Amino acid sequence: MTRLAANLTMMFTELSFLDRFDAAAGAGFKAVECVAPYGEPIELVAERLGRNDLSFALFNMPPGDWAAGERGFAADPARTAEFRASVDLAMDYARATGCRKLHLMAGKFPAGADRNAWTNALIDNVRYAADVVGEDITIVLEPINTRVDIPGYFYDSTDAVVELLERADRGNVKLLYDVYHVQIMEGDLARTMERLMPRIGHVQIADNPGRNEPGTGEINFPWLLSRLDQLGYDGWVGCEYKPAAATADGLGWAAPYLR
Ligand SMILES: O=C(O)[C@@H](O)C(=O)CO
Ligand SMILES: [Mg+2]
Secondary structure, three states, X not given: OXXXXXXXXXXXXXXXXXXXXXXXXXXXXXXEEEOOOOOOOHHHHHHHHHHOOOEEEEEEXXXXXXXXXXXXXXXXXXXXXXXXXXXHHHHHHHHHHOOOEEEOOEOEOOOOOOHHHHXXXXXXXXXXXXXXXXXXXXXXXXXXXXXXXOOXXXXXXXXXXXXXXXXXXXXXXXXXXXXXXXXXXXXXXXXHHHXXXXXXXEEEEOOOOOOOOOOOOOOOHXXXXXXXXXXXXXXXXXXXXXXOOOOXXXXXHXXXXXX
């Protein structure tokens, strides 16, 4: 059965970050995820989760200066020390909140930089992070579309991420399969999902175009989510979409899964 997690970076943004936990639970979610909980003290984040009996499905390792356009920096050879310190901060939040999945972001590849050097730095950092977090925590890498959302992101295809996973060679490093990004860059969702299932560590969803609620675009979500179930995926499915209006008003599509 599909288990939905509310993405608190995109949903309930009409509320303060901490109040979004209450709103997600009130709407029937049993789990949440977000890009960066680091703006709030660890104890307050843990308290909101506990108060609402919510699981923390996933959050990102510190992604750098988000407002300035950074989207991670794990592949930047000049920032290895900074990356390694950031793993400790992510682990502090993960331990306090019981979160067992962390999204590691590579960053945007600057024109003219050395792709081999970036790839090697990324693989070293992925191995380092995987060893530090230990077997109980899974690190996920996400191919992100470079056409609409993050031009220049270091990898935008499932093939590229699978190659990195193979090279990193750690059992606790997996693929974050975000249906929205894969639809934009590759399509053929059912087949790629089926082929990649052993690699998939987390799933996120949004419709396309627009990145709004399932049912607002071209993807057949009832069918796809049931296929995901049949394929044996039993993790959380992160609702990482931009509500077209108020978040609660757009949850009709999710009703069968929130019962
Ligand atoms: O799809 C996304 O954009 C994300 O999952 C993310 O982590 C940040 O960009
Ligand atoms: Mg995503």
